[in-house]
Amino acid sequence: MPETKDSAFRRLLKSLSYKSRTKKFALLRKVFPARPEDLVLDVGASGETFLQYTLEDVYPFPDRIVAGGYEPGEILAARQHYPQARYALFDGCSLPFPDQSFDLVFSNAVIEHILGPGRQERFAQEIMRVGKSWFVTTPNFWYPFESHHHLPFFQFLPLPVQMQYNRLLGTHIPKGTVQELALLSGRRLQALFPTGRIAKVRVTFWPETLVAYYLHPTHAGGA
Numbered sequence: 001m002p003e004t005k006d007s008a009f010r011r012l013l014k015s016l017s018y019k020s021r022t023k024k025f026a027l028l029r030k031v032f033p034a035r036p037e038d039l040v041l042d043v044g045a046s047g048e049t050f051l052q053y054t055l056e057d058v059y060p061f062p063d064r065i066v067a068g069g070y071e072p073g074e075i076l077a078a079r080q081h082y083p084q085a086r087y088a089l090f091d092g093c094s095l096p097f098p099d100q101s102f103d104l105v106f107s108n109a110v111i112e113h114i115l116g117p118g119r120q121e122r123f124a125q126e127i128m129r130v131g132k133s134w135f136v137t138t139p140n141f142w143y144p145f146e147s148h149h150h151l152p153f154f155q156f157l158p159l160p161v162q163m164q165y166n167r168l169l170g171t172h173i174p175k176g177t178v179q180e181l182a183l184l185s186g187r188r189l190q191a192l193f194p195t196g197r198i199a200k201v202r203v204t205f206w207p208e209t210l211v212a213y214y215l216h217p218t219h220a221g222g223a
Helices: 007-033 071-079 119-130 159-169 186-192
Strands: 040-043 063-071 085-087 101-107 131-139 197-201 209-214
Touching: 007 131, 007 197, 007 209, 063 071, 071 085, 101 119, 119 131, 119 186, 119 209, 186 197
Parallel strands: 040 063, 040 101, 063 085, 101 131
Antiparallel strands: 131 209, 197 209
């Protein structure tokens, strides 16, 4: 049977996603050279959404990772696939850890799902509170292709139009529905993490991903 346009499109998206994550993890290795004594917190661990694309696949000392989030199913799946890490159930806006208790806090594509007045600010503050260093990634609001719904220019439209758009052309999110998101621009991400640097990760014609990162002065060798 010949390959359908939809399956070819999904294969292309999967390839671009893999290349993007490869670049993100290369940046992480450059910014934060891993040491066996470092304790790492993964905020937003997944054994379903990010399987074979996540920190636990690439970090050289997985037994030094504490991974977690607020969805029990994701945590249970992550534990099954990545048993060397330790796991905790928590709200990223109220992390149950002391100040500066982790050498690195890592969070991949989570902050855009944090909704409600002041909650993204609280999420960022908690990451900076418990982490000496941190590395936070999110899709770029200004990239014209919205990566959750797999539709161009989706995020720039009002909600009723988004629903109609997805009903007519959507293939990923159930038709006629919208996944609520709070996508960030580089300026917004910098405001949330004022002491960090903002990197732009690009595999196509425009940066698809933004990264806010900070390396603690005691961690020598990073960029």
